[in-house]
Amino acid sequence: MARRFVTLDVFTEQRLAGNPLAVVLDAEGLDTAAMQAIAQEFNLSETVFVMPPTEARHRASLRIFTPGRELPFAGHPTVGTAVLLALQDPSRGDARAFGLEERIGIVPCVVETLADGSGGRARFRLPILPxxxxxxxxxxxxxxxxxxxxxxxxxxxxxxxxxxxxxxxxxxxxxxxxxxxxxxxxxxxxxxxxxxxxxxxxxxxxxxxxxxxxxxxxxxxxxxxxxxxxxxxxxxxxxxxxxxxxxxxxxxxxxxxxxxxxxxxxxxxxxxxxxxxxxxxxxxxxxxxxxxxx
Known part of the structure; x- marks a missing residue:
């Protein structure tokens, strides 16, 4: 099955800086072993798999993997995926707010996108405290x-x-x-x-x-x-x-x-x-x- 993926550089405004991230869209049907294998193939610090949310009021459900294991939450995958999903929304304005379902809980995000569709900035609030x-x-x-x-x-x-x-x-x-x-x-x-x-x-x-x-x-x-x-x-x-x-x-x-x-x-x-x-x-x-x- 063909599945689209996008790579982003996160915590930077410059390509080839920051932290690289792979985001696999339309990840439905992939089991845990397949996701782990794909993360190993990308061999980046994290790879995100995007699936429909369990609740319609949220934007998406995410699973996050390093090359070695699944994580309940990670920051640069949250920022990068939030920007990518906001860019994909045809009705996007200057700013978007939505929740992302992660293993740690619902992560509220606010995203501002660039007009040329090349990226943006995201901020999220932790669902739990340190x-x-x-x-x-x-x-x-x-x-x-x-x-x-x-x-x-x-x-x-x-x-x-x-x-x-x-x-x-x-x-x-x-x-x-x-x-x-x-x-x-x-x-x-x-x-x-x-x-x-x-x-x-x-x-x-x-x-x-x-x-x-x-x-x-x-x-x-x-x-x-x-x-x-x-x-x-x-x-x-x-x-x-x-x-x-x-x-x-x-x-x-x-x-x-x-x-x-x-x-x-x-x-x-x-x-x-x-x-x-x-x-x-x-x-x-x-x-x-x-x-x-x-």
């Missing part, structure tokens, strides 16, 4: 894995910690961009986690961070942009940063070490000292489309 999963491993354990020194681990009040939002991450602060760039990809000590390294961005203002993410156990040696990890990072900021009530905009840069720079917009809303909502936003641009014969 969960604190406990302290991370000691620097003496993490540093050898990453090819760093124990003194490179830590920045300000930050210490290694574990947070999840569907996918889980061991979050590791490092003391400088130099140490971040020098780190070698590694698997987190907990095999279920991605390994998320972060440091303050000296070129940014306010809450600006440079990050890298490694997940070899999921078939992703290094990811150019990781929306789910950025979502979990909201929990890190709540734990270690002195954030007051209100809305906080956080700029995250990722992918520089891979030559695929990405920009992720993270927004936290805090009320009475508690995290009330988390939103992730970014751009996506279409790169190519084609046909799968499966």
């Amino acid at each position: 969960e604190y999963l406990g302290p991370g491993p000691e620097p003496a354990l993490l540093a050898p894995l990453l090819g760093l020194k124990p003194a490179d681990i830590g920045t300000g009040r930050h210490a290694p910690s574990r947070h999840g939002v569907g996918p889980s991450f061991t979050c590791v602060p490092v003391g400088s961009v130099t140490a971040l760039d020098a780190a070698r990809p590694a698997q987190a000590p907990d095999p279920n986690d991605g390994l998320y390294l972060y440091t303050p961005d000296p070129e940014g203002t306010g809450q600006s961070w440079r990050v890298r993410m490694f997940a070899p156990n999921f078939g992703v040696t290094e990811d150019p942009a990781t929306g789910s990890a950025a979502s979990a990072f909201a929990g890190v900021l709540m734990q270690f940063e002195a954030l007051g009530d209100g809305t906080h905009d956080v700029a995250i840069r990722q992918g520089e070490a891979m030559g695929r720079p990405s920009e992720i917009a993270l927004q936290l809303t805090i009320e009475a000292g508690a995290l009330r909502s988390v939103e992730i936003g970014g751009a996506a641009v279409i790169v190519a489309d084609g046909t799968l014969h499966v």
